[in-house]
Amino acid sequence: MRKKGLTIKDVAKKAGVGVGTVSRVLNNSPHVNPKTRMHVLKVIEELGYIPNPHARRLSSGHSGIITTIFPQMVGEFHQLLLMGIDRVLENEGYTSFVYPLYSDNRYRFVKESSDFVLGTDGLIIDALNVDRLLSQYIPRNTPVVSLEYESSNYDSVLVDNFYGGMLAGDYIASFEGEIFIVTHRPESELESTVFDERVNGFIESIERKGKKVSEIFEIPLDWLQAFNIAKGIFRRVKRSLIFAATDYFAFPIVEVARLLGLEGKKDFYLCGFDNLTLSNILNITTIKQPIYEMGRMAGEILLKRIKGYSRKPRAIVLKPELIVRKT
Structure with a gap:
């Protein structure tokens, strides 16, 4: 059984060789005398030393x-x-x-x-x-x-997320109705700014066409919140145009539309962002990123x-x- 805390230094000390020699034996280097190799391997067996593969990779300067x-x-x-x-x-x-x-x-x-x-x-x-x-x-x-x-x-x-937002704006602005954005609200400095870039591109695009956003909803990455926002939009607006800054929000929006019996490109228009697999299954217009x-x-x-x-x-x-x- 391996002794607790046993290291390559312990093997070197008992074998009467340097740590480098033990390391070369463990890495099967050809630059070790055969008799020394056999002696070190015997000591390794006697001590029950189990080499740490991570440490061996580090000693070679390449971890993989x-x-x-x-x-x-x-x-x-x-x-x-x-x-x-x-x-x-x-x-x-x-x-x-x-x-x-x-x-x-x-x-x-x-x-x-x-x-x-x-x-x-x-x-x-x-x-x-x-x-x-x-x-x-x-x-x-x-x-x-x-x-x-x-x-x-x-x-x-x-x-280019800004350009992607502009593509979504170009699409949405070609229809008549109230325009809404459902996007993610960063909750710490660690989170990405890509959602802001998409929204900024979208707003610039529709404003160039003389239109404006009725309301922007900023929420955590939470399906239920997106679901409830969609319910509110569809129940108070006769014809809505929605930009979901991620497909993750577009999915519950489409589900609400289905439950309310609303038809895409007739009762509402929706553009997501990502082109995830479910976007294709649910036939959601979206911005594809590679x-x-x-x-x-x-x-x-x-x-x-x-x-x-x-x-x-x-x-x-x-x-x-x-x-x-x-x-």
Whole structure:
């Protein structure tokens, strides 16, 4: 049985060799005398020492681990993003460790401890102002890619959310009715500003066409609140035009319309944002953003940095597109 707290130093001491020699034996290095190798392996067996694979990776200077930090993880969006990242990493033998911040306590851990980058070959940070919130806590030579936020210090991969909002505005403004926005209200500095960008683009578009928003509803990422807001809109407005700044809000809005017997493109118009799978199933008009592609590109850029690419950081901005369906 392995003794509690047994380390590679204990093995080296009992074997009468240096720690480096034990490390080379554990990593099956050819640069070890055969007799010394056999002696060290015998001591390892006698002590019951079980090597820590993570520590072994660290000693080689290559962990094979990428840390991905999300502010939160909600539904299919983050799943698709992570699938794109993982597909690239796995092909190169890497494993991703996912750390969602969720709360100020988890953010405090990142600020107060270097453990979140311990043994990682690179970082992918999603939807956070990495320059303001995290940059000072990241070791200088750690490769980093910023997703959904244009960083001044690191490579960035993002979607033009303002343009996406304008596309939604162009669509909605072409119809007659009262215009409403249902969007997410950030609850901490950790959350993304993408919703503000979408709303700002939408408002600019409809104002260019001489129209204005009747009301903006800012709520947490909560289906029930979106559901209740939709009930209020549909019951007091004869013909409503709604921009949902995420498909996550568009789904309950369509459900309310169904329950009230309202028909899309007749009694109401709705445009979401994301183009998640359920948007297609429910025939919701939406703004498609290339979620999987964003993740894939972030993984590819990070791997280039890990392999030594050293040119100045650049931003890749992907364009969303309008997908017109039955709302």
